[in-house]
Amino acid sequence: MNSNLKLLPAALLVSVLALAGCGGGSGSDGDMDDMMPEMTEAQKCAAKGQGYTLDDEDMCVNVDDAVDKAYEDGKEKGAEEEGMKRDKAADDQKMSDDMKAARQLAAKLYSAIGPTSFEETSSAGSPAGIAVTAVTDAGKATAMVAAQALKRGAMQANLGNWNGYDYAATKQTARLYTTTGAATPGGKFSSTTDGADLGTPNGDGEYTLSTSGPRTTVAQLQSRTKITAFTQTSGSHTFKPIRNLVTQAGSYWGVPGTYYCSGTDCSATVTSNGVQLGGTNSWTFKPTDPNQMVMETAGDRYAFGWWLNESGSSPSVTAFATHDASQDLEISGLRGKATYKGAAAGKYALHHDTTGGASDAGNFTADAELTAEFDAAHTISGTIDNFMGDDGKTRDWKVTLDSISVAATGIAAPAATDGDLNNGNEAMTTTWTIGEDAASAAGSWSGQMHGNHKSSGTPEAVTGVFNAGYNNVGRMEGAFGTTHE
Incomplete structure (x- = not known):
């Protein structure tokens, strides 16, 4: 029997031994792998072959690749540091220029x-x-x-x-x-307190343009005078009278009406404030509706x-x-x-x-x-x-x-x-x-x-x-x- 066993092929002998290990009344409940110690990371890395090692973070890397990477990282860091130095120098110069x-x-x-x-x-x-x-x-x-x-x-x-x-x-x-x-709200044109401030009208309802009122300066008189046909932006114009009377439609202080002037030299001149009426005789203005409100006076x-x-x-x-x-x-x-x-x-x-x-x-x-x-x-x-x-x-x-x-x-x-x-x-x-x-x-x-x-x-x-x-x-x-x- 023993001599026959020795003559068994090696592969068959392994199979027999494996079957014995799996049962056959051996009394073992574990796997053979459980009996072997677990490999360390370093051993696993070494098993990959020559040229592999663990880096600082316990990662298995190729030594040549690691050297190349370190070299490139060094170049990049050096360039970055050089750039930072240039930026700092530029900032320092700008700060110096700004301070100067x-x-x-x-x-x-x-x-x-x-x-x-x-x-x-x-x-x-x-x-x-x-x-x-x-x-x-x-x-x-x-x-x-x-x-x-x-x-x-x-x-x-x-x-x-x-x-x-x-x-x-x-x-x-x-x-x-x-x-x-x-602004000051305006009153009726004919009001003696908050109206046109041109005094009392004549028998024809015409008011003489003047600065005698307490609320009328030369500049205000000019700014309130508007003649519809006088559209010049500079210079003067002398109106041609009809039967020695100039009649012009317009408004005074926002109230429509008619301007009158007798004579041959009745004129209008553009000023920085508005229109200055002139002539030998005074101009008058007759409002279409003397009860219409004058415009409010803008504040100072x-x-x-x-x-x-x-x-x-x-x-x-x-x-x-x-x-x-x-x-x-x-x-x-x-x-x-x-x-x-x-x-x-x-x-x-x-x-x-x-x-x-x-x-x-x-x-x-x-x-x-x-x-x-x-x-x-x-x-x-x-x-x-x-x-x-x-x-x-x-x-x-x-x-x-x-x-x-x-x-x-x-x-x-x-x-x-x-x-x-x-x-x-x-x-x-x-x-x-x-x-x-x-x-x-x-x-x-x-x-x-x-x-x-x-x-x-x-x-x-x-x-x-x-x-x-x-x-x-x-x-x-x-x-x-x-x-x-």
Whole structure:
């Protein structure tokens, strides 16, 4: 038997042994594979053949491929680091250029604004010597600043109900903000209180055109006169009379009717305000319906802004505020309190050339709020805050406008330490605060009240100018416009 077993083929012997392992009363319940230890990741990787190994993340990789990848990764990282260095150098250069430009602008504006000092306010609400003509019609393309004609350019973002435009001439720039006060509703043409303001009609129902009424100036008379056939935009025209009488259809202050003039020299001339009628004899107007309402009277137009003049040997910045009302106020008998809110704009410079700080300069806009006390002695005070630079970034600044006296004509000005404001010895009435740090009072402000607030009887608006200094590094020049709350 044993000899026969030895003669069994090897394959058959394996089969027999396998059958024995699967049963046959051996008493084993497990698989042979369970008896062998599990291969490690390193062993599995080595079994793939020569040139394979585990990387830092225990991944089986080909050594040559890993070397190539590391080389490429190194090149990419090096290029990235080199690019970052170039970008940083470019950023550093731009920062250096920007800082240099900021220092140069700050130095120019610091000098242009000049030492803070009072700018005397005239009865028209503008600093003495600065004559500003507000833009009274949307079609006007120029503004007059100190007798300089500046051409209107880009429109600026409104500051509340104040509309802004830029103006420019050779080496001159200005920014003007305007708004219009409340309109006055019109009455019947024939009314002696709120009508055409042309006096009493003659027996034929004709009113003589004149400026004798309390509510009619030359400019208003011209703007209210309309002759249908006179369509010229410039120059004059002399009308041909029929039987020595000129008869022209038209309207006065929005009310239709007929114009009459006797003589051979009855004429119409285009003016900046409208039409000026002329001739040896006076023109008259007969309304078709004397009970028709005249048009409402537009409110006074108020304006404020700044002017940078670089046409001379040295640049200068001037803030201005004005209005087109024909008369000053008389407020001596007023009593009570009024709040005015609006906007401010101007130029500033923080020049840190000697302190090592970052320079900052340019245009600003801000909010303005004033409180007027009408008593035996009228006073007004206020605050300029919520500053915004022309870079679109806010500035944590505030300018306090200390209480100053208001004259019976509505002009507000600081007291003079020597009795003469023109000597530059005015009391310091403005304080510039940056963050929580307030500088010493270094600057002054002035203003002018305008119009009549219909419900309260107090002035309708206050415009003015101010300047302020911040220690030895900051200067600011601005103007504001506010209306009754």
